[in-house]
Amino acid sequence: MERTHKAHCLVLTYPTQGHINPMLQFAKFLHHKGLKVTLVTTHFLLNTLQLHAGSSSCNVALETISDGYDEGGYAAAESADAYLNRFWEIGPLTLTKLLERMSSSEYPVDCIVYDAFMPWSLDVAKKFGIFGAVFFTQSCAVGNIYYHAHKGLMKLPVSGDDGEILIPGLQLPLEAVDFPSSLCDLGSNHAVYDMVVGQFSNVDEADWVLCNTFYELEPEVVDWMSKLWPLKTIGPTIPSMYLDNRLKEDKGYGVNLFKQNHDACMKWLNEQPKDSVVYVSFGSGSELGAEQMEELAWGLRISRSNFLWVVRESEAGKIPEGFVEEISEKGLVVSWCPQLEVLAHEAVGCFITHCGWNSTLEALSLGVPLLAMPQWTDQGTNAKYIMDVWKTGLRALPDENGIVKKDVVELCISELMEGEIGKESRRNAMKWKEVARSAMAEGGSSAKNIDEFIAKVVEYVQP
CATH class of the missing domain: 3.40.50.2000 (Glycogen Phosphorylase B;)
Incomplete structure (x- = not known):
């Protein structure tokens, strides 16, 4: 045959x-x-x-x-x-x-x-x-x-x-x-x-x-x-x-283990100014402890930036009580979202990430600065390269108990969204975006x- x-x-x-x-x-x-x-x-x-x-x-x-x-x-x-x-x-x-x-x-x-x-x-x-x-x-x-x-x-x-x-x-x-x-x-x-x-x-x-x-x-x-x-x-x-x-019309991977809040995410992002939103996601597998979730939540709350936070259903119980209602005018919390579309949206100014390799590559390929909060496996190495080799972001430093405190979260967001470090990270991220496109x-x-x-x-x- x-x-x-x-x-x-x-x-x-x-x-x-x-x-x-x-x-x-x-x-x-x-x-x-x-x-x-x-x-x-x-x-x-x-x-x-x-x-x-x-x-x-x-x-x-x-x-x-x-x-x-x-x-x-x-x-x-x-x-x-x-x-x-x-x-x-x-x-x-x-x-x-x-x-x-x-x-x-x-x-x-x-x-x-x-x-x-x-x-x-x-x-x-x-x-x-x-x-x-x-x-x-x-x-x-x-x-x-x-x-x-x-x-x-x-x-x-x-x-x-x-x-x-x-x-x-x-x-x-x-x-x-x-x-x-x-x-x-x-x-x-x-x-x-x-x-x-x-x-x-x-x-x-x-x-x-x-x-x-x-x-x-x-x-x-x-x-x-x-x-x-x-x-x-x-x-x-x-x-x-x-x-x-x-590959024409190839906009997504095509499979997903989680149901996405697509319309809610994109509608909310479309209403935000350019480079004004902090996107937060820790991927499909990382689990934050209750104390870290609380510190992250209040760090986002006291920052001057609006935010879109992905919290998987299995993690939702760790969000502080009343938090979602309290931040309704400056933030949106969803259980999952179309990450590529979000990162490509002009409203997104930086990405708080666990530094999984897929998320890291996606951010580099779409020109988005990163705030690294590695949790386990290979993420610490990826975070090191993000900050010190590719120079596309910052690493949020934990305290002696391994917790990134709310004031550190707020300070890092401010640096990336408004400071000189953020400007340099954005320039470098855009450079890698072009290199990634050229490679493929x-x-x-x-x-x-x-x-x-x-x-x-x-x-x-x-x-």
Whole structure:
């Protein structure tokens, strides 16, 4: 049978919003370039996803594997350790069954692009003789740190007593607060540590290494890591309308785990002056303690700026009683919102963020200054780069108990919205916006790497 596509690529993602979005966006690029693409996630997550009709993601086929918790996903597991142990046991078996079924179909799989969190995917791919490409959803700087931890090339746990630490390939020395949290407190969550460091357990066997960043953002570390593996930057993987506009009508990722307050958000923003609004969101997974939520709330209240604050339903009980009613004339609190549309809106002057990598890339790509309040995982490293390398914002410093107090929140907002630091951060953010667009445009650094990856896959399939 004559092929109607260049190759069939399976894109296998770890089942959280922050991992699905960039990998789905990459899948759209591959489809746009003539590959047949199937996105694979867990049974439970597929039943949870809200698919948006009309999105270009509708051109990507969907399949599932099991994580061992088909009825409830991660929330049904006894612990993070239990979830990952079960997923790592069941996942490879069900992926094998999926590939066996597809091998006798009209479109057998030629390539697997798999989330770096799930290195066992490569082992399965190799059994089938399939091209295997690992996809890192974090920055190269963070990946480099995890690699050094995996190889035993750095002292663990990292502590405040260590002073400044220089990791080969990074652009500046780091202190303990700048490292991924799992490397500082080894005993708090063994499962997370094993997963993030285990990303490099078999990376040497991958046919290709893909990173959701762009070369100009992290040149030193990309060059350093490229000496180890066939590494290519292919990001920022955000909807095309905000970058190169090659995928027409590609305005959103196309899937969501949360119901958005779209109309309320945009109507309110449309009524605000240019650069007047502080947008606040801590992503799909970060959880603030009750004391931190209260300090943040009152810091927003006493600031001179209007604000749009995303508080997920699971976090709403931590908002001070009466707060929403009290700030109704200067603020809007919603359970979820279309973040890209919000960041692209002219009314938004800065973004208070947990510094998840997706949020960081989105802000850089849309020219929005950042107020960094990192919580855990890779966010401290991202915050360090935001302030000291890319110079697109400030880091709100916590007190001795780890709480960013309301007066610090208010002062940082004032600096970013009205001060000289804010002006410089805005200028730098706009510069990165243009660089990000250039990277994804035809002939740009990331666009060329995507084309090279596709050519390599096709060559592997049709030598």
